[in-house]
Amino acid sequence: MTSPSTSWKLVCDLSSHVLDTITRLGFNNMTPVQVATIPVFMRNKDVCVEAVTGSGKTLAFVVPMIEMLMKHVGTMKKHHVGAVIVSPTRELASQIHEVVDGFLDDELCPFTSSLLIGGTGDIENDISDFTENGSNIIVGTPGRISFALEKCMMLRSGVRSLEVLILDEADRLLDLGFHKTLSSILGHLPKQRRTGLFSATQTTEVEQLMKAGMRNPVKISVKENFEFASTNQSSTTKTPSTLQNYYCLCPVVAKFNSLMEFVSKRKDEKLLLFFSTCASVDYFGRGMKEILGNEFTILLLHGKIKKKRLEIFSKFRKLNSGILVCTDVMARGIDIPDVDWVLQYDPPSNASAFVHRCGRTARVGRQGNALLFLLEAEATYVDFIEINQKAPMLEYKEDVTHDTDWLSKLRGLSLKDRAAMDRGTRAFVSFVQSYAKHQCNLIFRVKDLNFGELATSFGLLKIPKMPEIKANSITGFKPANVDIDSIKFKDKAREKQRRLQNKRKAEEGEKPKFVSKKAKAWSGIKEKKELRREKKEKRKKQKEKMTFDDDELEELRKDAQLVKKLKRKQISKTQYEDSVELDEQNMKKTL
Known part of the structure; x- marks a missing residue:
């Protein structure tokens, strides 16, 4: 594996503008994934890249994308879309768009870019902006891009000149159920293009996407080595080598106290705190803000926050210290500078999410730490993560005496x-x-x-x-x-509304909870079931009465043949009556 200190000039034949921009952004040396990916991608090869989170994948596709577009300077018109970058979340898309904009220059790189994500206004505004001003690079989330392609004929025409398609965090795109949306986007794009799939993990669905949207792709996998402390056995890890993972076992009633004791001692550090649900973020996040006061900057972010998500995300990125309480919406691809600790109060929903959460720290060679809080009955999860995700973990042994009853x-x-x-x-x-x-x-x-x-x-x-x-x-x-009923809302408007509801219930009589109107007449339902059962039995008996033996069936068959002959005028009515009378006489003799 190439050393992370590899020079850009030694590996890639890049334009002076791109090299100057890389230096200005502070990325003086290449990471292994950039060394392995950029030269291949620039040779017009499709690539499928798997690399540990925080390894520098964004520059690995932005740099070759810019270089490919630089070949069309002077010929690409304002409505010609040369590149499309699809990201699973609006925060990650916004972050990528920021990196892309850093390379664009009115003179040396005269391209324009657009960000198509939700929560920033009506889609009609994005469409009218493209119609009026155009854009050469589109960065956005799948739903927004797909909708824009369906509604804007000029955009559909513009992507015919597409040079590069990037699917960032491809496995996450598929995990979130964007299969149909991605298929819709691919249906609008030309087949003669370069495609790059980038993710921290490769799944079966990603393999299927490779077959559907790529031509003989080059697979690139960049991993790092570590040793298990217990066995000294060398292996590969999906987490950065500069990341140290810890776990803390505690009784359930002591879990919140352990968290608060840890957090309260790190006023000058930058922390990410993960919970499993949006409701937990709202409850514990607001509770921590109330308890810790103004000494700590605590922000809340989860998927149900729509309009202010980007504002909160941008604010936390600029902070030198503080706590972002969030769900897994912040677990993938997000680059937040100088995160000291990633705290996982709730275990992630799946093993791969553990790696992505931890990857928000120790990015691009920096040092970082992660701490997972577990109940004593969940201790075997440590072994599971070490084996399944090849992520070494150490027990957190710092003194966590609970001086305060948080x-x-x-x-x-x-x-x-x-x-x-x-x-x-x-x-x-x-x-x-x-x-x-x-x-x-x-x-x-x-x-x-x-x-x-x-x-x-x-x-x-x-x-x-x-x-x-x-x-x-x-x-x-x-x-x-x-x-419990005496506890009031601090919000006077909500408290007034609650009192009015209580007064209305007292006057009208409170209806039983969780009981529908239909469910009240339970005896009637039982009677209907009994009636249906009786009807079923009656039909069964009637069916049994209509059962015939072989002789009776033969007689019925003969009678049916006589009726058919009479209708076809093959026999006269007299002949028909004589035959029927003869059959009846034979039947009586038999009986």
Whole structure:
């Protein structure tokens, strides 16, 4: 493997403008994936690249893409689309667009670029902007690009001149269910093009995409070596060699205290904190902001936040220290400078997501750390990750004595504000549902959870009713010694609305919850079922009565033949009657 200190000039025959831009952006030396990919891609070969997260894949496709387009300077018109880059998330697309813009220059590289992502305005604005100003490089998410191609005839005409198609985080594109959308995009693009697939993991679906959209691609796989501490056995890892993975085993009721004790000592560091659900991000993130106060900058980001996602993402990137509380929407491809720690409060939904989460730190040769919080019953997950993802892990042994009862403070927030109590309930329910669907269900088993202790760890005042929870199996939970209905919303408008609803219920009478109008007449439903059963039995008996033996069937067959002959006028009516009378006489003799 080529050393990360390889010079750009030694490996690639790049234009002076591109070299100057690379130097200006601070990427003075090439990473292994760039050394392996750029020369091949620039020779007009399709490439399928697998490399550990944070290895510099973005420049590995942006640099050759710019060089290919530079050959068309002076001939490419403003509505000619020379390159399309497809990314799974709007944050990653925005980040790539920022890198691409760094290479564009009015004189030396006179191309224009457009960003097509959701949350930035109406798609009609993007279409009218392209119609008026054009664009040579399109960066965006699959849904937005596909919709623009369907609606804008000028864009469909523009992509006929396409030189390069890039699918970044290709495995994630397919995991998110973009199969049909990608097929729609590929249907609009010319077959004579260069295609690059870039991802941290290769899956069967990526292999199928290679066959559908690429011509004899060159497969490039860049991995790193490590040694298992227990066996000294050398292997390859899917995480950067500069990343140190830790795990912390703790009882469920001590989990939040352990997290807060860790976070509270790192006021000057930059942390990413992952939860499994959007509701958990809202609940724990807001709780941490209330508890820690203004000394910490804490931002929340998840998939249900639509309009302000890019604003939050950009703000956190610029921070020198702070905490971004997020879901796996931030786990793939995102480049946030100088992240010191990646914290995983909830286990990721699948093993590959573990690698991508950790990859938000220790990027492009920098040092980084990651810490996974696990319950004591989940300890075997450490061995699973080391074997399945080849990611070495060490137990976190720093003293985490709980000088402060952070969990009581979290519960106290629900006592002061009904909104916090409701967020806690939603977070608890969503976590249990997410846990039940975990792909590694041999380790993460819902039946092993102590729901009473789990509710305590969420700081709940009462345990919500759920199909997964049986009231007679709850232990380790102490309900709050308060009247739940007396807890008010801090928001005066919401509290006023709640009071009006309570007053209306008192006047009209509260309807039973979770019982539909149809379900009330249960006895009537039972009577209908019984009636249907009786009708079924009656039809069965009638069918049995209509059963004939062989002699009767033969007589019926003869009668049918006589009727047919009479209709065809092969016999007269007198002959028909005589035959029928004769058959009846024979029947009587037989009986």
